[in-house]
Amino acid sequence: MNIARKPRRINSSFHQLTREPALMIGVIIITGLLILFILYPMFAAAKMSLTPNGQFSGSVYRYVLTHSQYLNAIRNSVFLGAIVATLATFIGFLFAFSLTRVRIGGKRFFQGMALLPIISPPFMFALSVILLFGRNGLITSKLLGMDMANIYGLKGLVIVQTVSMFPIAYMTLSGILQGIDPDLETCAMNLGAKRGKAFLTVTLPLALPGIFASWLLVFVSSLTDFGNPIIIGGNFNVLSVQAYLEFTGMGNLPRGTALAMLLLVPTVGVFFIQKYIMKNKSYVTVTGKSSRRSTSQSSAALRIILTLLCAVISGFILLFYATIIGGSFIKLWGINWSFTLNHFIYSWDVGFTTMKNTLFLAIISTPITALFGMAIAFIVVRKDFPGKHIMEFVSMLSYAIPGTAVGIGYILAFNKAPFELSGTAFILITCYVFRNVPIGVEGGIAALKQISNEIEESSINLGATSAATFRKITLPLIRPAIFSGATFAFVRSMTAISAIIFLVSARWNHMTVLILAQTEIMRLGAASVMSFALIIVIMVFIFIIMKVTGLGREQIFGTTK
Amino acid sequence: MKRVIAIALALLLFISFGVFAGGAKESAGKVTAYTTLDEELARKVFKAFTDETGIQVDWVRLSTGECVARMEAEKENPQASIWYGGVGLGHIEAKNKGLTIPYDSPAAAMPENFRDTDRYWSGIYAGPLCFESNTQALEKFGLTAPTSWEELADPKYRNHVQMANPGSSGTSYNVLATMVQIYGEERAFDYMKRLDHNITQYTRSGSAPGKNAAIGEITVAIGYAHDGVKLVNEGYPLEITFPSEGTGYEVASISLIKGGPADELEAAKKLYDWALSETAAKIYTTAFVVPFVDVPLPKGAMPISKVNTIDQDDEWAAENKTRLVEKWNAVIGGEARTEAKK
Numbered sequence: 001m002n003i004a005r006k007p008r009r010i011n012s013s014f015h016q017l018t019r020e021p022a023l024m025i026g027v028i029i030i031t032g033l034l035i036l037f038i039l040y041p042m043f044a045a046a047k048m049s050l051t052p053n054g055q056f057s058g059s060v061y062r063y064v065l066t067h068s069q070y071l072n073a074i075r076n077s078v079f080l081g082a083i084v085a086t087l088a089t090f091i092g093f094l095f096a097f098s099l100t101r102v103r104i105g106g107k108r109f110f111q112g113m114a115l116l117p118i119i120s121p122p123f124m125f126a127l128s129v130i131l132l133f134g135r136n137g138l139i140t141s142k143l144l145g146m147d148m149a150n151i152y153g154l155k156g157l158v159i160v161q162t163v164s165m166f167p168i169a170y171m172t173l174s175g176i177l178q179g180i181d182p183d184l185e186t187c188a189m190n191l192g193a194k195r196g197k198a199f200l201t202v203t204l205p206l207a208l209p210g211i212f213a214s215w216l217l218v219f220v221s222s223l224t225d226f227g228n229p230i231i232i233g234g235n236f237n238v239l240s241v242q243a244y245l246e247f248t249g250m251g252n253l254p255r256g257t258a259l260a261m262l263l264l265v266p267t268v269g270v271f272f273i274q275k276y277i278m279k280n281k282s283y284v285t286v287t288g289k290s291s292r293r294s295t296s297q298s299s300a301a302l303r304i305i306l307t308l309l310c311a312v313i314s315g316f317i318l319l320f321y322a323t324i325i326g327g328s329f330i331k332l333w334g335i336n337w338s339f340t341l342n343h344f345i346y347s348w349d350v351g352f353t354t355m356k357n358t359l360f361l362a363i364i365s366t367p368i369t370a371l372f373g374m375a376i377a378f379i380v381v382r383k384d385f386p387g388k389h390i391m392e393f394v395s396m397l398s399y400a401i402p403g404t405a406v407g408i409g410y411i412l413a414f415n416k417a418p419f420e421l422s423g424t425a426f427i428l429i430t431c432y433v434f435r436n437v438p439i440g441v442e443g444g445i446a447a448l449k450q451i452s453n454e455i456e457e458s459s460i461n462l463g464a465t466s467a468a469t470f471r472k473i474t475l476p477l478i479r480p481a482i483f484s485g486a487t488f489a490f491v492r493s494m495t496a497i498s499a500i501i502f503l504v505s506a507r508w509n510h511m512t513v514l515i516l517a518q519t520e521i522m523r524l525g526a527a528s529v530m531s532f533a534l535i536i537v538i539m540v541f542i543f544i545i546m547k548v549t550g551l552g553r554e555q556i557f558g559t560t561k
Numbered sequence: 562m563k564r565v566i567a568i569a570l571a572l573l574l575f576i577s578f579g580v581f582a583g584g585a586k587e588s589a590g591k592v593t594a595y596t597t598l599d600e601e602l603a604r605k606v607f608k609a610f611t612d613e614t615g616i617q618v619d620w621v622r623l624s625t626g627e628c629v630a631r632m633e634a635e636k637e638n639p640q641a642s643i644w645y646g647g648v649g650l651g652h653i654e655a656k657n658k659g660l661t662i663p664y665d666s667p668a669a670a671m672p673e674n675f676r677d678t679d680r681y682w683s684g685i686y687a688g689p690l691c692f693e694s695n696t697q698a699l700e701k702f703g704l705t706a707p708t709s710w711e712e713l714a715d716p717k718y719r720n721h722v723q724m725a726n727p728g729s730s731g732t733s734y735n736v737l738a739t740m741v742q743i744y745g746e747e748r749a750f751d752y753m754k755r756l757d758h759n760i761t762q763y764t765r766s767g768s769a770p771g772k773n774a775a776i777g778e779i780t781v782a783i784g785y786a787h788d789g790v791k792l793v794n795e796g797y798p799l800e801i802t803f804p805s806e807g808t809g810y811e812v813a814s815i816s817l818i819k820g821g822p823a824d825e826l827e828a829a830k831k832l833y834d835w836a837l838s839e840t841a842a843k844i845y846t847t848a849f850v851v852p853f854v855d856v857p858l859p860k861g862a863m864p865i866s867k868v869n870t871i872d873q874d875d876e877w878a879a880e881n882k883t884r885l886v887e888k889w890n891a892v893i894g895g896e897a898r899t900e901a902k903k
Contacts, residue, residue: 068891134778135777135778135779136776136777150761230765234762235760245726245729247630248630248631248634249627249726249728249730249765250626250630251626251630251633332776334777335776335777411634412634415634415635416637416638420638422640423635505593505640506593506595506619506640509621517600520766520769521600521768522769522778
């Protein structure tokens with residue numbers, strides 16, 4: 001029966017393609033671009049790691065998997081990821097629970113604190129942790145009088161990754177928690193359960209898939225993080241840094257590539273699991289219940305405890321930011337505490353062109369990413385054609401590919417004819433666009449699925465052309481999703497490092513790479529100024545977007561993960 | 562709708578700003594350079610060159626290992642025309658890998674042993690390896706500055722020493738090759754293993770340990786003397802000592818990259834010649850390096866003739882690099898390090 005039905009479906013979807021030539025062209029172009037810029041670089045990387053001497057051989061992987069320095073790196077990465085995922089999920093849950101289920105004070109403030117790390121350069125926290133807890137750290141050396149504080153390594157990494165990644169858990173979990181009807185808890189309590197028991201037997205089990213999903217997401221983020229470990233990893237060797245050193249430092253291209261490909265295994269695995277878990281959870285909030293109060297009764301004691309915990313964590317985050325701002329004005333941290341503006345002069349001198357280029361590339365790629373993502377989402381949701389699910393899958397796949405593998409794949413794929421792109425602005429722009437396009441696709445699909453076909457159909461029935469329908473009906477409804485996607489694309493372009501460190505050139509450098517170089521030569525003052533400047537630029541951009549579009553913080557940061 | 566137009570206009574403004582800013586620079590030609598000179602020195606050098614010739618230099622600073630790796634990765638479509646600075650044996654490695662081209666510069670005046678017999682690379686300055694110790698930290702921990710390689714490996718310096726990773730840093734591979742030349746391979750690796758107990762971190766770049774010692778993040782660093790002297794002159798509490806067993810040295814060099822952008826070749830040659838000139842040499846000395854051109858040296862600059870150096874064989878070191886680094890990786894990197902040592 002199934003077999004008999006299938007060809008007819010394909011026939012009818014082919015039919016739609018042949019009836020709408022514009023759609024066909026769109027599908028062909030999008031498919032071509034996805035293959036060229038997502039699949040082909042991965043193929044080039046796989047080929048490099050499997051043909052070290054021109055012939056197919058698994059020798060590189062065999063070498064990596066039998067030598068303890070690489071096995072250590074793998075073990076370290078997994079170990080770190082597990083710790084960070086657990087801590088970050090816990091803190092993310094704490095924030096999400098406090099902000100959605102319990103009426104604690106200062107809600108907007110805490111929400112802001114939970115979003116702030118997202119718009120910060122990737123290793124900003126590593127920098128301030130060195131300033132605070134390093135051997136010359138403000139806290140370790142000056143306050144505690146410790147001589148040999150060693151923050152480099154696992155300890156430092158756990159701190160910085162937890163702080164910078166708990167927002168991922170927060171965003172995932174607040175969506176889930178909002179979707180759980182508070183009446184369920186009320187019922188449980190009416191039936192005699194205590195608040196704690198209702199939480200443990202009703203709320204927690206319902207939130208469990210979300211908790212698991214957010215754990216996985218943070219785990220993968222930690223695994224693929226490059227900026228923090230290269231600065232504060234010390235001798236705690238992790239896979240992403242090892243791949244980079246092997247590839248660019250030692251010039252062992254096959255082995256560096258193989259290490260990056262090893263990162264791909266857990267990330268793609270998690271991507272599948274996460275998709276499966278979240279499959280039926282993504283659109284809960286659009287059932288019309290979202291406007292409903294999701295808080296339920298809670299005791300004053302609980303409120304105070306949760307407020308305090310959130311306040312402590314927010315205090316930490318603010319301390320990190322204050323340190324960066326302070327570090328910008330201190331002559332020589334730890335040695336000479338006098339006030340100076342020299343770091344600003346130096347940073348202007350050294351970083352102005354790079355900042356301009358970074359901003360330029362981000363601004364070019366942002367609308368392209370948002371529109372391209374929306375185009376894919378539109379086709380996937382509204383049209384029917386063979387291979388549609390594959391298109392959706394491939395466009396989302398680049399979410400799961402670690403930056404290190406993307407960077408290596410791009411440099412291998414686009415460095416020779418017919419694609420001589422290395423060293424150009426174009427390669428950086430395409431890298432941003434295809435790395436960030438899943439955000440646009442996901443947001444677009446979610447937004448379009450909210451809009452019933454019938455609304456559009458009635459518009460057409462009333463005599464509007466389909467172009468007018470799109471402009472007057474569809475566009476206004478998906479507008480928040482487009483701008484939300486654009487904002488995220490912009491932020492991620494401005495704070496990218498793991499992929500683009502392979503692609504920057506003398507002509508097109510990136511702020512994050514420059515900041516990394518300043519940190520490495522211990523110009524921490526200049527690194528602070530540049531990080532600070534980057535955050536300001538991002539904030540100004542988001543502010544402009546919000547003012548111009550009239551969208552609020554929740555709409556910008558709420559619709560996508 | 563007005564808003565959409567406003568956004569579109571704002572975007573257009575930004576884009577044109579970027580495009581014009583990017584395109585306005587074309588003048589007397591340009592050259593793209595990879596440099597391993599100290600970031601600050603590089604800035605001065607390229608600015609002086611542009612001021613003098615009008616030729617624009619687009620440059621990026623990479624460590625020696627990174628430069629070779631990048632040139633190799635870009636072999637089929639090289640992005641830069643010249644590699645300026647960087648440890649000599651990296652330049653030999655690049656030559657052996659067929660990544661550079663010969664150029665017999667009319668400006669070359671250095672002693673014959675500091676340039677390639679086939680004219681692939683030319684030395685621009687030399688500097689010996691040394692120990693840089695933070696005097697305040699030494700005092701605090703009751704230590705004295707080490708005066709021999711043996712002393713440096715003594716347990717009293719446990720967690721007080723930093724050096725770079727020989728894989729990514731030419732400076733650090735220079736250390737490894739020096740040890741092999743002093744001790745022979747087997748004893749050298751035994752030594753590196755003992756030294757490893759004292760090391761807190763292997764940095765990516767060769768000059769980072771010295772900078773860490775300057776600001777007290779570490780007590781003793783292994784690095785080049787000129788980097789140390791420069792930091793002393795900036796007022797950092799550093800003491801520079803040389804190992805009694807003899808030390809290695811770098812011959813910072815310059816090479817033209819094979820197949821670089823064709824329209825840049827002439828400008829690249831000009832930069833090459835200029836790099837060997839007296840004008841350039843005077844700029845080098847501001848970073849306390851000792852160029853092969855006879856120019857007045859600032860106080861504290863340390864010519865290799867004044868230091869007990871080993872009879873260094875860079876050709877041998879370059880040929881054995883992959884093998885020795887691999888072995889170092891296996892011996893040192895292979896040790897379990899789940900936590901930075903206390």
